[in-house]
Amino acid sequence: MRHVLPVLAVVAAIIVAWYGAAAWMNSQWTLDQAAREGRELTIVDIVNDTMVQERPKLPAPHQVGAELWKTVVATRPGSKRSLLWHGWVTLSATAAGFGIGTVAGLLLAVGIVHSRAMDLSVMPWAVASQTIPVLAIAPMVIVVLNSVGVSGLLPKAVIAGWLSFFPVVVGMVKGLRAPEPMQLDQMATWNASRGQLFWKLRLPASMPWLFASLKVAVAAALVGTIVGELPAGATSGLGARLLSGSYYGQTVQIWAALVAAAVLAAGLVALVAATERLVLGRMGMRR
Structure with missing residues (x-):
């Protein structure tokens, strides 16, 4: 267990940093869209939008995980989509x-x-x-x-x-x-x-x-x-x-x-x- 905990700590730190980088890099698109539509957004609104963009600059970890699930588990192994x-x-x-x-x-x-x-x-x-x-x-x-x-x-x-x-x-x-x-x-x-x-x-x-x-x-x-x-x-x-x-x-x-x-x-x-x-x-x- 003592060998696993340091690894898990590093993985957790990477995921947290990844989410932060995704929110920062994808926020400009969200702000530009809101400016065109004349909407005002809170920080929570901005963060939520950066996590679900279809073509983000940097996908969030859960988006990559969903894509992996779709192309590895939910797709037949012999398919060219797998x-x-x-x-x-x-x-x-x-x-x-x-x-x-x-x-x-x-x-x-x-x-x-x-x-x-x-x-x-x-x-x-x-x-x-x-x-x-x-x-x-x-x-x-x-x-x-x-x-x-x-x-x-x-x-x-x-x-x-x-x-x-x-x-x-x-x-x-x-x-x-x-x-x-x-x-x-x-x-x-x-x-x-x-x-x-x-x-x-x-x-x-x-x-x-x-x-x-x-x-x-x-x-x-x-x-x-x-x-x-x-x-x-x-x-x-x-x-x-x-x-x-x-x-x-x-x-x-x-x-x-x-x-x-x-x-x-x-x-x-x-x-x-x-x-x-x-x-x-x-x-x-x-x-």
Whole structure:
């Protein structure tokens, strides 16, 4: 219970601040409408109106909650109006991109640790790749892949993999280099081969670093997928919901999609954390 109370306190503070911001940002519309109609409003009238506007600048929490209920619970999951359906589309591309990024990151990290040439040549390029804004590269990736007949899930997965491989590279390089010199010397006295050194010492020592980087990578993969859905003019996925909401000024729809994306990200990070506890527990490590 003592761990839950701080979380609930933070959530309550966020909701209170959210309501206050919604009342402040939406009040100008209410005042303008009242001025046109020659009406005088009390503070209570203004606050009440800001909470029920159809297209507010900032939807109130209960409006977003009602939209989530309508599109998640009250809508059939297989319907294209359901956030569950759009969330599944985004999740599929995120999982594929996360897999691509993780495998690429692991392979690059192993090469960097075992090859000084790769350390000096590949690592700077890996760093440089993250300086390119994803909003700039996403349309190029989609156009190039579409020109060779590749469309659908794969272009979004490539963009997700682009964002997710870097945390894995950095984390695994640090983790594979984590063993102390004394441990490396001990393995050398046992005449351990390079493969035995990797499997018996370097890889087990890197596990905490790996899972820490995977938590960052899976969240980055979700961001990459949503960004990849925007320039493609997609009709499915959380990015498509954000795009269609911005086209028609449906701010409540936009915020509902944002909350759904946040919940999805939290679930993915929690899944990685659960896997971390299981794996490290099996290895006799405590986290």
